[in-house]
Amino acid sequence: ATSTTTETTTGEGWSSRSAFVLAAIGAAVGLGNLWRFPTLAGESGGGAFVIFYIGCVFLLGLPLLLAEIFIGRAGQTDAIGSIRRVAEESNVSKGWVSFGAIGALAAFLIVSFYSVVAGWVLYYAGVFAADFGSAVAAGDPFRGALEGQSQDEIANRLTNLFASPSLLLGMHFAFMGGTLFIVARGVSGGIEKAATWLMPAFFVLLIGITIYGAVVGDVSEAAAFLFTPDWSRLTPEVMNSALGQALFSLSLGVAGIITYGSYIREGTPLGSTAVTIAIADTAVALIAGLMIFPIVFAVGLDPAAGPTLVFQTLPFAFEAMPAGSLIGLLFFILVLVAAITSSISLLEVPTAYGIGELGWSRTTSALVFGGGAFLIGIACLLGYNVWSDVRPLSFWPIFADTDILDTVDGFTGKIMLPLGALLTSIFIGWKADRRLLETTTQLSAPAFALWRFLLAWLCPLAVAIILVTGLFPSLL
Ligand code: PHE
Numbered sequence: 001a002t003s004t005t006t007e008t009t010t011g012e013g014w015s016s017r018s019a020f021v022l023a024a025i026g027a028a029v030g031l032g033n034l035w036r037f038p039t040l041a042g043e044s045g046g047g048a049f050v051i052f053y054i055g056c057v058f059l060l061g062l063p064l065l066l067a068e069i070f071i072g073r074a075g076q077t078d079a080i081g082s083i084r085r086v087a088e089e090s091n092v093s094k095g096w097v098s099f100g101a102i103g104a105l106a107a108f109l110i111v112s113f114y115s116v117v118a119g120w121v122l123y124y125a126g127v128f129a130a131d132f133g134s135a136v137a138a139g140d141p142f143r144g145a146l147e148g149q150s151q152d153e154i155a156n157r158l159t160n161l162f163a164s165p166s167l168l169l170g171m172h173f174a175f176m177g178g179t180l181f182i183v184a185r186g187v188s189g190g191i192e193k194a195a196t197w198l199m200p201a202f203f204v205l206l207i208g209i210t211i212y213g214a215v216v217g218d219v220s221e222a223a224a225f226l227f228t229p230d231w232s233r234l235t236p237e238v239m240n241s242a243l244g245q246a247l248f249s250l251s252l253g254v255a256g257i258i259t260y261g262s263y264i265r266e267g268t269p270l271g272s273t274a275v276t277i278a279i280a281d282t283a284v285a286l287i288a289g290l291m292i293f294p295i296v297f298a299v300g301l302d303p304a305a306g307p308t309l310v311f312q313t314l315p316f317a318f319e320a321m322p323a324g325s326l327i328g329l330l331f332f333i334l335v336l337v338a339a340i341t342s343s344i345s346l347l348e349v350p351t352a353y354g355i356g357e358l359g360w361s362r363t364t365s366a367l368v369f370g371g372g373a374f375l376i377g378i379a380c381l382l383g384y385n386v387w388s389d390v391r392p393l394s395f396w397p398i399f400a401d402t403d404i405l406d407t408v409d410g411f412t413g414k415i416m417l418p419l420g421a422l423l424t425s426i427f428i429g430w431k432a433d434r435r436l437l438e439t440t441t442q443l444s445a446p447a448f449a450l451w452r453f454l455l456a457w458l459c460p461l462a463v464a465i466i467l468v469t470g471l472f473p474s475l476l
Pocket of ligand 1: 256
């Protein structure tokens with residue numbers, strides 16, 4: 001039998017198509033949608049960024065998403081092994097596995113700082129849980145959040161959190177520990193269970209908070225901000241960040257979707273599945289915008305606050321809102337759920353590599369890579385306090401003034417991830433065997449032609465532009 005009809009090498013797999021779809025949506029929907037997207041949209045002035053972003057998702061992201069699902073489905077083992085199999089069956093050099101290695105390394109590095117940021121979310125969930133607890137105790141459960149505190153006091157919470165290595169470490173430890181625990185339990189017993197429980201809860205919370213925002217906030221102003229384009233704001237830099245955000249949000253370029261795709265059983269329609277994932281991820285980003293900005297506008301705050309939008313601006317808005325204490329708690333639980341279903345997909349990439357390529361047991365592999373990422377994360381969080389002067393890549397102009405966490409983020413996001421995406425599009429657009437592509441994807445002839453065209457031409461060109469402008473911003 002060819003590799004498209006055999007069982008997965010590791011014997012692991014999703015129990016159904018919907019399990020895969022939920023897990024993949026869980027991987028895609030994360031801090032990228034709820035924190036990074038509103039931050040970037042706010043900073044870039046809204047409409048033009050948002051419309052350009054949507055174009056990137058469907059013209060570049062979707063073809064790459066299908067390409068990664070294809071590699072996993074055809075290879076049926078860890079990302080590197082899967083690429084090797086597709087290369088063998090296409091009679092091209094096995095050197096192509098290098099992009100799987102870049103991806104696995106990127107996923108390992110990303111999960112290290114992702115867990116630190118998710119730790120901040122965990123801390124805020126705790127703050128709001130305590131606040132809601134005291135609201136209930138005071139017999140006023142529907143009061144605003146953090147009653148009686150000044151804007152400075154609320155903003156200082158983040159500053160104080162950053163100043164405390166032990167608090168940051170505790171949160172990082174708890175989040176990474178949870179991620180490691182789920183990954184160690186395996187594909188159907190851990191990752192799939194987490195996704196099938198958490199993702200429905202996520203959608204209920206998301207819709208609930210959005211309706212709340214529509215009732216108490218100013219949705220029309222938010223919608224106008226998000227969808228009315230001012231094309232003069234679409235600078236090369238904004239386009240660059242929209243492209244990068246599309247890749248990050250769909251989890252592309254880190255071999256994560258290859259890994260999840262390798263657990264797909266026979267008979268799953270790949271094309272429509274990719275479309276579902278892309279639409280769901282984009283819908284969540286847009287809904288997150290329609291959830292956050294009405295609340296921000298209702299109390300007259302600045303949408304361009306930057307990365308602190310979610311941690312400083314939003315808590316202040318919750319103070320002034322009816323039931324803000326409860327809604328704040330639910331909001332941070334929502335973000336936490338989204339973050340953990342993404343972090344497990346990140347840790348799964350190196351873990352699957354350890355199982356498939358190094359012959360380790362799942363528990364050993366998850367412990368080694370999860371533990372390693374935990375240590376790198378410690379360096380990232382110390383960069384906010386005791387090592388705040390450290391600039392790891394100070395010799396490199398674009399990173400000259402970048403702290404540890406932002407260096408790991410920037411190096412993976414601006415270099416490794418576009419590089420992974422670039423090599424994926426060339427590999428599938430030009431090198432992979434046409435018959436293997438056709439029989440595995442089962443696309444209609446026009447859809448297949450369009451997919452191949454986008455992968456062969458548009459993706460490499462556009463992604464090369466991100467890469468070059470990311471490395472040499474002085475060209476912009
Ligand atoms: N897509 C995730 C998010 O939006 C981040 C991520 C990137 C997850 C790469 C897995 C792989 O938060």
